[in-house]
Every structure is written in structure tokens, then in C-alpha cells.
Amino acid sequence: MMRTNRWLLILVLCLLALPDARAQSYPDLQELTGYSIKAYYSPGNAERAKIIVGRCEKTIDYVKGLVGFTPKVSVFILNPEHWKKYASFPVYGMPHYPDKERLFVAAEDNAFWKSFIPPLDQLSPDMAAKVKTAYRTPDGNLSMMAFFDLLALHELGHAFHQQGGLTMQRLWMQELFCNIMLHTYIAEKEPANLPALETFPEMVVAGGSVGYEFTTLAGFEKKYDQMDPKNYGWFQCRLHVAGKQIYNAGGPTTFIKLWKGLKQHKEKMTDEAFASFLEEQVSKEVAKVQTAW
Numbered sequence: 001m002m003r004t005n006r007w008l009l010i011l012v013l014c015l016l017a018l019p020d021a022r023a024q025s026y027p028d029l030q031e032l033t034g035y036s037i038k039a040y041y042s043p044g045n046a047e048r049a050k051i052i053v054g055r056c057e058k059t060i061d062y063v064k065g066l067v068g069f070t071p072k073v074s075v076f077i078l079n080p081e082h083w084k085k086y087a088s089f090p091v092y093g094m095p096h097y098p099d100k101e102r103l104f105v106a107a108e109d110n111a112f113w114k115s116f117i118p119p120l121d122q123l124s125p126d127m128a129a130k131v132k133t134a135y136r137t138p139d140g141n142l143s144m145m146a147f148f149d150l151l152a153l154h155e156l157g158h159a160f161h162q163q164g165g166l167t168m169q170r171l172w173m174q175e176l177f178c179n180i181m182l183h184t185y186i187a188e189k190e191p192a193n194l195p196a197l198e199t200f201p202e203m204v205v206a207g208g209s210v211g212y213e214f215t216t217l218a219g220f221e222k223k224y225d226q227m228d229p230k231n232y233g234w235f236q237c238r239l240h241v242a243g244k245q246i247y248n249a250g251g252p253t254t255f256i257k258l259w260k261g262l263k264q265h266k267e268k269m270t271d272e273a274f275a276s277f278l279e280e281q282v283s284k285e286v287a288k289v290q291t292a293w
């Protein structure tokens with residue numbers, strides 16, 4: 001009797017575990033093979049999946065060459081229907097990395113990406129020309145697709161610092177770290193894509209800070225996941241511009257120093273201690289983000 005009960009219990013436990021195991025296999029998605037990263041895509045998007053996953057692979061290889069660490073990630077390239085089913089962020093098009101391993105990116109151009117293109121007559125002629133060059137899609141429309149595709153690499157940055165055991169000290173540093181990594185990779189390996197990476201943040205920063213409720217780094221720390229998305233986007237754009245300045249001043253070396261420093265210093269630093277750590281052990285340009293924000 002005892003024995004029967006034990007087998008029954010094992011059987012029940014196996015059945016309970018089953019739906020989970022099935023969910024992990026994503027029956028309505030196709031698995032992309034031939035890459036070192038696990039990846040799944042909505043049917044019909046094989047070419048786009050290859051481009052996105054190929055670029056993620058190149059980024060991981062490049063950053064591994066700098067810091068000697070490889071994170072484990074699975075990339076999902078989804079259409080709107082599968083996005084609703086699998087992704088965590090409700091808005092289709094926002095790349096995100098919700099847990100320790102899965103990275104979600106959109107397969108198709110969408111209203112969210114198009115919404116960031118302002119009426120061109122509201123921009124300076126110089127900026128309007130830059131936007132037209134950087135964000136023209138293959139079908140002749142304007143969309144921020146090229147920028148958001150690069151943001152997927154920012155999300156990979158989170159996989160690096162989380163899995164690499166870094167202590168980020170501040171939320172703004174966590175975001176800046178990803179933007180420095182992204183800028184370093186694009187500048188070193190895909191310089192033709194620098195206009196797509198730089199133009200949108202430059203445009204937002206040139207628009208000034210009027211109308212945003214929070215504009216200080218202390219405000220960013222306090223309201224990180226509560227501020228309105230436009231305000232959060234403004235901070236990100238400032239941190240993208242900073243990422244560019246930091247790379248231009250020191251090249252890939254700065255990212256390596258930042259990685260080593262944040263890996264080594266596990267104790268929480270005061271603002272003063274953090275500023276001098278950045279200035280002395282990383283670079284003046286990184287310290288300036290905090291001291292001259």
C-alpha cells in the first residue's frame with residue numbers, strides 16, 4: 001500500500017510538471033539553428049531572425065573578447081500575436097529582457113516605432129535631413145526600427161552585468177553601462193550604423209528638458225519604474241549621448257575598466273565614494289555623468 005501511494009505521488013508530480021515542460025518548447029514558434037544562441041521566431045520571419053540573432057552573437061563574441069565572460073540568453077523574434085502570448089512588456093516593439101535569460105524583440109515594423117518620428121517640419125533642417133537618412137525603412141517609410149533593433153543589444157548588456165556578477169551601485173549606472181557597451185560595439189564593429197544609434201537620442205536631448213517631471217539622477221533612482229515612459233526615454237537618451245562621449249574619449253578600454261571596477265567593488269558606495277572611484281579607476285568622462293549631469 002505504502003509503495004502504491006509513493007508511485008501515485010510520483011505520477012501526480014510528473015503530470016504537474018508536464019505543462020511547464022511543454023510551455024518551454026514553444027510549439028507555435030520555429031527554432032533557429034546554426035547559431036551559438038538559442039533563438040525562436042514567429043513563422044515567416046526566418047531572415048529577420050538570422051539578422052537579429054547574428055548581430056546578438058557578434059556582440060556577445062566581441063564583448064566576451066573584452067571582459068572574458070559570456071552570458072546565456074535565448075532570443076525571441078515575435079509577431080504581434082506571439083508577442084501577446086510570450087512577451088512581458090505590453091507594447092509591441094519595445095525590446096526587453098524580463099528574466100535572467102530571455103530577450104524579446106519585435107519581428108515587424110510597428111506603430112510604436114513609427115510614433116517616434118516627429119513631423120519633420122518641426123525639426124531643424126539639419127536634424128530633419130539626419131532623421132531621413134538614419135530611419136528610412138526598405139519600403140520607403142520612416143520608422144525608428146533601426147534604432148530599436150540596436151536597443152536589443154542594450155538589453156544584452158543587462159545579461160552581461162547580471163550574470164557576470166557585477167554590482168552596479170546605481171540604476172542609472174546599470175543603464176549607462178548597457179549604453180556604453182552598445183556604443184562601443186557599434187563604433188568598433190558596425191560603424192555604418194552609428195547614425196541610427198546616435199540620431200534619435202541627439203534629437204530628444206536637443207529638444208531640452210522642459211516638460212519632464214524628473215530630470216535629476218536622484219529622481220531617476222527614486223522613480224525608475226514609476227515615471228511616465230516619455231520621461232524614462234529622455235533619461236535613456238541622455239545616457240546614450242553620454243555613452244557616445246565616453247566611447248569617443250577612451251575607446252573600448254573604458255568599458256573594460258568599468259567592468260573590472262564594478263565586478264571588484266561589491267560594497268555599496270556613497271555618492272562621493274562612487275564619483276572618486278569612477279574618476280580614479282574608470283574614466284573622467286564616466287565620472288562626469290554623475291558630477292556634471
Ligand SMILES: [Zn+2]
Pocket residue numbers: 154155158174175178
Ligand atoms: Zn536597460
